[in-house]
Amino acid sequence: MTPRSLTLLPALALVAAACAPYPVEGDFAGRPLNGHEDPGRTIVLIHNHGFSRAHAGTYRPVTPPILRLAGDRNPDVVVFSQVRNLANPTAADHAAFIASAVAYFHAERGVPIENMILAGQSCGGWGSLYAAAFTYPTIGGVLAFAPTCHGKLPHPPEVRARRAWELVRLAERLRAQGTIFLYDGDSYYDVAEWDAFTARLAPRAPWLQIVRVSRPQILALCDACGRDSHGAYWDSRFAEAFFEDHVQRTIDGVRARIRARVAPGAD
Structure with a gap:
């Protein structure tokens, strides 16, 4: 892969959803994986964007400040911003694209x-949770920002029922360390929809945190969120507020497990 360019990686055939291969496309934010001699000691953070029909098929790799800090502050971390350029993807497609990147x-x-x-936002966050829960349960960590893939509110009854069922399934299967960020004032979901998920998850995976960001907090941390909280993670103040306690914490946990597995007692 050529750093700082949009590159189509050799695709692995991943049979999922429509039984078609999903290409792995994107770019590294900062240092590439090639700069690390030992991939066994390297942490790869895979970021996935949300989805808009207006931009479908034309996405370019962009990394939000809170995830760019992961590479800037950790020499053993590389950040890969994946793009999913499919005209009309389903929620299963989003998860399968992300799983194909893990496989690659x-x-x-x-x-x-x-x-x-x-890590991901909106459909990218929802797909990341599903890939972690159902395809790669041993994944090192997950960071989901406003995860949803069900369209804007209000949702019709059948969508509400499907979403509730999907949240139950996620709570039963998710075991990764990390954080799920939920925003008050998000036009794509109601934070209260996650109450049952949170109660069900807590005894099963207490190391997976649920952070509910209030509307006043959102307005203090995001200049572009006056009408909608959904894109809060694009603001650098959001990064400053949550990076250390959540992103860095997840990285530190993965690093500690790598050291214990690869070289017990070594730095």
């Missing part, structure tokens, strides 16, 4: 699945 970095680049962190 594991099989082709030698990175252990336990060394990877899945």
Whole structure:
């Protein structure tokens, strides 16, 4: 892969959803994986954007400030911003694209699945949760920002019922360390929809945190969120507020497990 350019990686055939291969496309934010001699000690953070029909098929890799800091402050972390350029993807497609990136970095680049962190916003966050829960349960961590893939509110009854069922399934299967960020004032979901998920998840995976960001907090941290909280993670003040306690915490946890697995007692 050529750093700082949009590159189509050799696609692994991943049979999911429509039984079609999903290409792995995107770019590294900052240092590439090539700069690391030992992929077994490298942490790969895979970022996935949300979805808009207006931009479908034309996405370019962009990394939000809170995830760019992960690479800037951690020399053993590389951040890969994936793009999913499909005209009309389903929620299953989003998850399958993300799972294909995990498969690529594991099989082709030698990175252990336990060394990877899945991060994403909106459909990218929802797909990251599903990939972590159902395809790669040993993934190192997950960071989901406003995860949803059900369209704007208000949702019709059948969508509300499907979403509630999907949240139950996620709570039963998710075991990764990390954080799920939920925003008051988000036009794509109601934070209260996550109450049952949170109660069900807590005894099963207490290391997966649920952070509910209030509307006043959003307005203090995001200049572009006057009408909608959904894109809060694009603001640098959001990054400053939540990076250390959540993103860095997840990275530190993955790193500690790598050291214990690869070289117990070594720095």
